[in-house]
Amino acid sequence: MSGAGPSQGANRAPPGGSAAAKPHAWGDRASAIARDTLAARAPFDRSLLLVAPATAFMLLLFIYPFLYGLILSFEPAEGGALANYRKFFTTDNLWPTIWTTLRLALPATLINVGVALPIAYKMRVKSRWQRWITTLLVVPITLGTVLIAEGMLTYFGPKGWLAQFLQLLHAYDGSIRLTHNYWGVLISLVISGFPFAFLLILSYVTGIDPVLARAASTLGADAKAQFRHIYLPLLAPGLAMCFCLAFVQAFSVFPSAVLLGAPAGPTRVISIAAYEAAFEQYDYSLASAIAMIMGFVQLIIVAVVLWLRNWFYKGPVTGGKG
Amino acid sequence: MKHDFSELRLDRVTRRFAASGGHVFNALSDMTLTIRRGEFIALLGPSGCGKSTALNCIAGLLPLSGGTIKLDDTRIDTLPPERRGFGMVFQNYALFPHMSVAKNIGFGLRMRGVASSAIAPRVANALKLVQLTGQEHKLPGQLSGGQQQRVAIARAIVIEPPLILMDEPLSNLDAKLRLETRSEIRRIHRELGRATIYVTHDQDEALSLADRIVVMKDGVVQQIATPQQVYAEPANLHVARFMGYRNVIDLAVIGERDGRVALEGPDFRLSGTRKLPLAGARAAVAIRPEEITIAGASDGDNVIAGRVDNVEYGGRDSLVDVVTAGGTRLHVRAGTHLQPGANVFVHVPAERVLVYPAEA
Numbered sequence: 001m002s003g004a005g006p007s008q009g010a011n012r013a014p015p016g017g018s019a020a021a022k023p024h025a026w027g028d029r030a031s032a033i034a035r036d037t038l039a040a041r042a043p044f045d046r047s048l049l050l051v052a053p054a055t056a057f058m059l060l061l062f063i064y065p066f067l068y069g070l071i072l073s074f075e076p077a078e079g080g081a082l083a084n085y086r087k088f089f090t091t092d093n094l095w096p097t098i099w100t101t102l103r104l105a106l107p108a109t110l111i112n113v114g115v116a117l118p119i120a121y122k123m124r125v126k127s128r129w130q131r132w133i134t135t136l137l138v139v140p141i142t143l144g145t146v147l148i149a150e151g152m153l154t155y156f157g158p159k160g161w162l163a164q165f166l167q168l169l170h171a172y173d174g175s176i177r178l179t180h181n182y183w184g185v186l187i188s189l190v191i192s193g194f195p196f197a198f199l200l201i202l203s204y205v206t207g208i209d210p211v212l213a214r215a216a217s218t219l220g221a222d223a224k225a226q227f228r229h230i231y232l233p234l235l236a237p238g239l240a241m242c243f244c245l246a247f248v249q250a251f252s253v254f255p256s257a258v259l260l261g262a263p264a265g266p267t268r269v270i271s272i273a274a275y276e277a278a279f280e281q282y283d284y285s286l287a288s289a290i291a292m293i294m295g296f297v298q299l300i301i302v303a304v305v306l307w308l309r310n311w312f313y314k315g316p317v318t319g320g321k322g
Numbered sequence: 323m324k325h326d327f328s329e330l331r332l333d334r335v336t337r338r339f340a341a342s343g344g345h346v347f348n349a350l351s352d353m354t355l356t357i358r359r360g361e362f363i364a365l366l367g368p369s370g371c372g373k374s375t376a377l378n379c380i381a382g383l384l385p386l387s388g389g390t391i392k393l394d395d396t397r398i399d400t401l402p403p404e405r406r407g408f409g410m411v412f413q414n415y416a417l418f419p420h421m422s423v424a425k426n427i428g429f430g431l432r433m434r435g436v437a438s439s440a441i442a443p444r445v446a447n448a449l450k451l452v453q454l455t456g457q458e459h460k461l462p463g464q465l466s467g468g469q470q471q472r473v474a475i476a477r478a479i480v481i482e483p484p485l486i487l488m489d490e491p492l493s494n495l496d497a498k499l500r501l502e503t504r505s506e507i508r509r510i511h512r513e514l515g516r517a518t519i520y521v522t523h524d525q526d527e528a529l530s531l532a533d534r535i536v537v538m539k540d541g542v543v544q545q546i547a548t549p550q551q552v553y554a555e556p557a558n559l560h561v562a563r564f565m566g567y568r569n570v571i572d573l574a575v576i577g578e579r580d581g582r583v584a585l586e587g588p589d590f591r592l593s594g595t596r597k598l599p600l601a602g603a604r605a606a607v608a609i610r611p612e613e614i615t616i617a618g619a620s621d622g623d624n625v626i627a628g629r630v631d632n633v634e635y636g637g638r639d640s641l642v643d644v645v646t647a648g649g650t651r652l653h654v655r656a657g658t659h660l661q662p663g664a665n666v667f668v669h670v671p672a673e674r675v676l677v678y679p680a681e682a
Contacts, residue, residue, distance in 0.1 A: 214383050215416035217403040219481065220433035225404075229429070233420045313420030315463050 073289035084289035094290070097270040098297055104182070104257075104269065105250035108189035109197075112246050113239060116198040121231065124205045134202070141195035148191050149259035153179055156187070184260035185267045189250050197246045204238035205231070209318040234317045240309035244302045251298050270294045327393050327484045330357040330380075330517065335399075336388035337375050337541075349375040351541045352389070357485070360515045364532035366522055366552075368564065372541035373521045374489055380519065381487050382406045393484065404433070409478030411488040415470045417462035423449070423473050424458035430481035448476040451510060468499040472506065479514060486518045492527065504530060525565055529553060537561045558598065559606055559678045567608035568653045572680055575605050583677045588648030590626040594675030604680040609670055611641060612655040617669035624672055628652065630664045644668055 076083040088094045119137070123130050140148065155161050156178040166172045178184055212234075213226045221229060254271040261267025270290060278287035332355045341347040350372040357363055365373035378384040380391060382403035391399040398406055409430070417426050427448050428441045436444075449455050452472040462470055471491055478486055491507070492500045508531055511518055522528050528535045529549040537544045537552060537560075545557035556562035563570060573592065577584040581596045585605060594607050617625050628644040631651070635658065642660050644652045654668055 209414075209416070211412055211414065211416045212418060214403070215410065215412060216418070216429070216433075217383070218381055218406075218408060218410040218487075219430035219477070220404045220407065221429075222402070222404050225433060230418060313461075315419055315461070317419060318414075 069288040069291055072285050073292050076285045076289075077283065084286045085293070087286065088289060088293060093268070094273055097268055097273045098293070100267065101251055101253070101269040101271075101294075102297070104185055104189060104253060104267065105247055108186055108193060108250045109243055109247040111190050112193045112197040112250075113201070113243050116194060116201045116242075117235075117239065120198055120202040120205045121227065123202060124208075124210070137198050138195045140191050141199075143192075145188065145192055145255045146259065148188055149256050152184065152188055152191075152260055156184065179260055181262050182266045185253065185257050188256035188260050189253060192256070193246050193250055196249065197242055200242045200245065201235070201238065204235055204242070207317055208234050212318075233312060236312040237309050237314045240305050240312075244305050247301055247305075248298050251301075252294070270297075326359065327517075328359050329392075329394055330485060331392045332356070332376075332380070332389070333392070334389040335376065335379055335386055335391060337372075337379055337384060338387040348541050350379065353543055355536060355543070355546065357517055357519065360517055362511055362518045362520065362531055362533045364520045364522055364528035364535045365538060366525060366528040366535050366564070367538035367544075368523055370540075371538040373523075373536075373538050375541070376538075377487050377489055377519060377521045380485075381408055381410050407481065407483055408485045408487055409481055409483035411471070411474045411478050411486070411491045413490040413493055415462070415467075415474045415494075417470055417473055417477070419462055422459050422461060423454065423465070426462065426473055427458075427477045427480050430477065434481065444480055445476075448480040451479070451513070452476045452506070467495055468503055471495065471503060475507070475510065479510065479516065482516075484517065486516050488518065488520045490521055490523070492522075493524075507531060537564060539564075555597070556608070556676070559608060559681060562608035562676060562678070566610055567676070568611050569607075569609040569614070571607050571609075571650060571652075573605060573607060575600060575603055582672065585677070587646070587650055589646055590648070590650070592624055592626075592670075592675055593672045594677040595673050596677045598678050600677065600679050602680065606678050606680045608676045608678065609652075609674065611653040613674040614652060614654045614656075614668050614670045616654070616656050616660070617667040620667050622669065624675070625667050625669045626652070627665070627667050630660050630662050630666060633660055633662055 073084055074081040076087075079086070119133075123134060143151075153160070156176075157163070158175060158177065158179075160179075162178070163176045166176065178187065208231060212230050213221075216226045216230050252271055253269055254275070257263060257267045257269045257272060261269075263272050271294065274287045274290040274294065277283045277290055332353055335350060335353040336348065337350040339347045339349050353372075353376055355363075365376055367373050375384060379386055379399070382398075382401060382405075386399050389399070390397055418429065421429065424442075424445050427445045428438075431441045431444060432438075445458065446455070449458060452475055454469060454472055454476065457465065457469065457473075462473065465473065471494075475491070478488075488507070492503055495503060504527060507520075511531075520528075520531060529552075532549055534546060535549055535552045536546050537557075539560045545552060545561045547555075547557070552561065553565055556565050556567065559570060571587065573585040573587050575583060576586045576591075578596065578600065583594050583596050583600070583605065585592045585594060585607060592607060619625075620627060626644075626646060628646040628650075630642055631645045632643040634641040636655075639655050640658050640660065642654045642656045644654050644666060646652070652668060660666065
């Protein structure tokens, strides 16, 4: 964390993990030497003070509010310490919000990561089109969720351009309902979340030394086998990371669930429940409890994914020196 | 994919790249070369000479712009690399970092659908050949550079390819390891007898390993010959320079008979051996520093007077610069006793003064 000293920094494994770092015993020895001389020369390294603002920032804006909320959630207006949590899991319009949110966030994350992967994989080779396509795919990241919602209402609405266009072509004459329901929110999550997943995966893909794929091809691996045996295993830890980040983002969906969804029913996500508790019932204690539950669910999913990540190689993704 | 062949024929193989400003740049021009079964060929040249381009064309990693490559009667230049089945060793090893040593070596066999029960013994054999038995469960990142390169060699040979391609495999190793791994490569080649094409910019590597050397410059083959020939009889000035003929001097031709050429410098005369037909009044001579000796006396043919200008100590001997009164500088490999400023006479036998047409 931010309080780590320079010697600890030197001791830290290279990016990617412990598997590759362990064998280099000399690395440990070198850092031990560095630690000794640093300790001997300067009992207190004043450059450490540089992390003070960041530490204060973390304490004031993250740790303190978090602890405040955590304690608040155990101090309900009435009942025992766990009354809020009991209430959440026994009230019919509260506990199902977990599933409602998961039902949106998990598919949205899977779509984002699943679609971004093949596109990023194709984009790994520099070409004339690469820059244009990348730019085009990344543009939505600059738009806020509210702007996206505005656009979607105009485009996907019952009288929107898409419906008019399809009816003009007589391609589909039935009514098209892609807003104010589950699909509206899902599409919006994909639009706003995709560029993020794409950029992240693109950086992972281009970080893999292309000579590995060439080596595989000389050993008889066709394009499919190269992807399966070389790229996919090397990308897996990155994909897991990307999944976690995209999921956390999608799980805390709020504006699009209100603007594009049906906030009273099918898209009553957990953040709406927390919002209502806080600003309609003014029950900050219950709202804090809901926020804690929300964080806990995210934590479980992230923990599961990161645990799965352990099954994969996490070291550097180059084939040797060079 | 075949496991053996009698001839690999490159016929006018050409590879062009688009350069900036709409120009086309010939990385490899009309390379014609026949490689026989079991032969060790070195592609030798400075960086940018097209040797790696040639290797990648043979491997199938680069499409040709012209020409054909045939393995006996089968045309292979249209096949993707995975269907050519040549083993390749890369400069930066290109080991799969997420696979153990055994998995890396067995990868080619796995791609060929060999049963895993049959893969294990073959991997063990390959490990024994590169002397890495016992390391099979390590990841590449846990091995030293030399060990990684040996894994890469094992990975390339375990598939029993008809042809092994090596792209500067030793250039990332330190001097001692380079010599050891070089002997190793030579030994493995002797044991397996597989045709090998070896790309290098190091003339010592090429001389010590190859049966035949292909010297290249600017994408054009300059000479294809045995190490002895390339060393003693370079085909032209480019090859001579690259093979360690450090003295290349432009001189006036004053006579020519039976291949023996008489030449004149500002303050000395030399007679040399003609290597290429001469045109015009000037010619360039190429002389190795180690073929010039310090002479005891001033008389005799091919004796030049000069003053020692610079001495680079080299252990067994020194590299001495001798400058004549007229300003011609000669690099001489001489004993370690010479001091800068001393006046000396140097001698070189006429048959070791190679005469080529002067450069434009």
